[in-house]
Amino acid sequence: MLDVLVIGGGNAALCAALMAREAGARVLVLESAPKEWRGGNSQHTRNLRCMHDAPQDVLVDAYPEEEFWQDLLKVTGGRTNEQLARLVIRASSTCRDWMRKHGVRFQPSLSGTLHVARTNAFFMGGGKALMNAYYRSAENLGVEIRYNATVDSLEMDGDRFVAARIGNERIPARTCVVASGGFESNLAWMREAWGQNEAGEWPADNFLIRGTRYNQGTLLKFLLGAGADPIGDPTQSHCVAIDARAPLYDGGICTRVDCVSLGIMVNRDAVRFYDEGEDFWPKRYAIWGRLVAQQPGQIGYSIIDAKSIGRFMPPVFPGEKAATLPELARKLGLDEAVFMKTVNEFNAACRVGTFDHAVLDDCHTEGVQPPKTHWARPLDTAPFYAYALRPGITFTYLGVKVDETAAVHFGGKASKNLFAAGEIMAGNVLGQGYTAGVGMSIGTAFGRIAGLQAAAAALSSLQG
Numbered sequence: 001m002l003d004v005l006v007i008g009g010g011n012a013a014l015c016a017a018l019m020a021r022e023a024g025a026r027v028l029v030l031e032s033a034p035k036e037w038r039g040g041n042s043q044h045t046r047n048l049r050c051m052h053d054a055p056q057d058v059l060v061d062a063y064p065e066e067e068f069w070q071d072l073l074k075v076t077g078g079r080t081n082e083q084l085a086r087l088v089i090r091a092s093s094t095c096r097d098w099m100r101k102h103g104v105r106f107q108p109s110l111s112g113t114l115h116v117a118r119t120n121a122f123f124m125g126g127g128k129a130l131m132n133a134y135y136r137s138a139e140n141l142g143v144e145i146r147y148n149a150t151v152d153s154l155e156m157d158g159d160r161f162v163a164a165r166i167g168n169e170r171i172p173a174r175t176c177v178v179a180s181g182g183f184e185s186n187l188a189w190m191r192e193a194w195g196q197n198e199a200g201e202w203p204a205d206n207f208l209i210r211g212t213r214y215n216q217g218t219l220l221k222f223l224l225g226a227g228a229d230p231i232g233d234p235t236q237s238h239c240v241a242i243d244a245r246a247p248l249y250d251g252g253i254c255t256r257v258d259c260v261s262l263g264i265m266v267n268r269d270a271v272r273f274y275d276e277g278e279d280f281w282p283k284r285y286a287i288w289g290r291l292v293a294q295q296p297g298q299i300g301y302s303i304i305d306a307k308s309i310g311r312f313m314p315p316v317f318p319g320e321k322a323a324t325l326p327e328l329a330r331k332l333g334l335d336e337a338v339f340m341k342t343v344n345e346f347n348a349a350c351r352v353g354t355f356d357h358a359v360l361d362d363c364h365t366e367g368v369q370p371p372k373t374h375w376a377r378p379l380d381t382a383p384f385y386a387y388a389l390r391p392g393i394t395f396t397y398l399g400v401k402v403d404e405t406a407a408v409h410f411g412g413k414a415s416k417n418l419f420a421a422g423e424i425m426a427g428n429v430l431g432q433g434y435t436a437g438v439g440m441s442i443g444t445a446f447g448r449i450a451g452l453q454a455a456a457a458a459l460s461s462l463q464g
């Protein structure tokens with residue numbers, strides 16, 4: 001019989017598979033996607049957030065445990081499990097040597113609006129290269145991998161895993177790691193979770209999914225139905241405002257638009273709705289998808305002027321461009337009079353000090369709602385640019401409850417042979433909000449723990 005069955009084919013799954021194999025277990029990975037689309041959302045990533053007390057290879061300066069924890073506490077508004085969060089934070093300081101051993105390479109961050117050279121280690125070649133390296137290493141170590149292998153359900157004996165099922169096929173194993181992602185790709189479930197708004201709209205109908213189409217949440221639903229303890233809220237997710245022209249799935253990072261904090265954001269009614277300069281973009285970019293989701297028609301428009309060009313990573317697709325603001329409003333199909341009133345009020349409210357996008361500068365507004373607390377400069381220099389943005393779902397936070405061994409809990413009790421890692425349990429650490437790179441920190445930490453624990457449980461059951 002198999003020792004460890006790993007369900008999923010992304011970062012968390014491969015970390016688990018590699019660790020289990022290194023611990024001497026016989027491991028099979030079941031990946032829903034075909035080989036060319038393997039790697040789930042992890043194939044789209046660029047970096048992971050790492051704690052460090054002094055400069056380390058590609059990371060400058062220091063990012064101590066306490067600062068990382070405070071960042072997490074702030075973005076989650078306290079909806080996090082401190083013990084599990086600190087476990088992730090500490091693991092992030094030591095995982096890179098292990099990653100390198102399996103072929104992952106790092107590079108210093110490029111400059112841009114994400115000021116992350118201190119906090120985030122970038123993968124050379126991005127997440128695709130990272131996943132290819134892990135698959136290569138897994139194959140070399142003798143991990144068996146099956147593609148086009150969507151697990152429909154599990155056979156459980158109470159809280160004990162017995163076998164996985166793919167159609168009529170039954171795959172028994174001593175232990176199992178479920179690392180099958182969130183449910184973000186399941187549009188029907190997203191629709192149900194978000195429901196209808198007061199205007200009678202179904203907001204999820206206008207969502208775009210930034211990553212894989214294979215995270216359908218089949219096993220998450222199954223486990224919750226089988227009595228696994230839930231964690232997180234189904235409407236909470238990592239949700240970015242992305243280029244409205246992005247494809248429904250797998251648009252990846254090239255659909256990101258990073259100029260929100262440099263200008264203003266207006267909704268379909270041509271009015272502003274949130275402080276665009278609240279904090280640094282890496283700490284705020286993931287709230288904007290949700291903010292746009294709450295607007296009529298689930299659309300927003302980021303408006304900048306010529307002064308901002310060159311100050312942010314240029315989007316792959318050019319935005320609307322106009323010589324005057326009224327012309328821009330017409331091109332966007334916005335009410336010209338309301339748009340001009342919004343811009344004129346904003347411009348008049350700007351108190352420009354010393355503009356510096358690299359610090360929380362003193363350029364702010366006075367007497368306009370909502371305020372813009374940093375980087376507030378009048379939109380007065382032609383040409384003017386606009387990007388239409390829609391909610392882009394990265395991953396959902398509803399998951400299964402785990403403990404520090406990654407064991408899945410049923411009725412408050414840890415399963416002895418069923419473990420979870422990655423998005424399917426990320427809600428234990430991320431009750432809401434996000435800070436760039438922490439998804440891979442969670443998946444890497446818990447993937448490695450789950451693999452080790454699953455191998456230990458499988459091998460000890462052999463001896464027992």
Ligand SMILES: Cc1cc2nc3c(=O)[nH]c(=O)nc-3n(C[C@H](O)[C@H](O)[C@H](O)COP(=O)(O)OP(=O)(O)OC[C@H]3O[C@@H](n4cnc5c(N)ncnc54)[C@H](O)[C@@H]3O)c2cc1C
Pocket residue numbers: 007008009010011012013030031032033038039040041042043044045046047048049149150151152179180181182210211212214215216217218219251252253393394395421422423424436437438439440441443
């Ligand atoms: C565009 C984009 C950019 C991102 N950038 C970053 C970044 O730079 N840094 C960062 O930290 N995070 C980033 N994230 C978030 C990050 O991708 C996730 O936090 C992380 O990849 C989660 O890893 P995972 O292994 O849990 O899930 P995934 O990588 O999504 O893997 C889930 C796997 O499960 C498989 N699967 C699903 N259902 C089944 C089933 N029933 N049977 C078998 N297999 C199944 C899927 O095919 C997939 O292979 C990004 C996400 C996106 C979409």
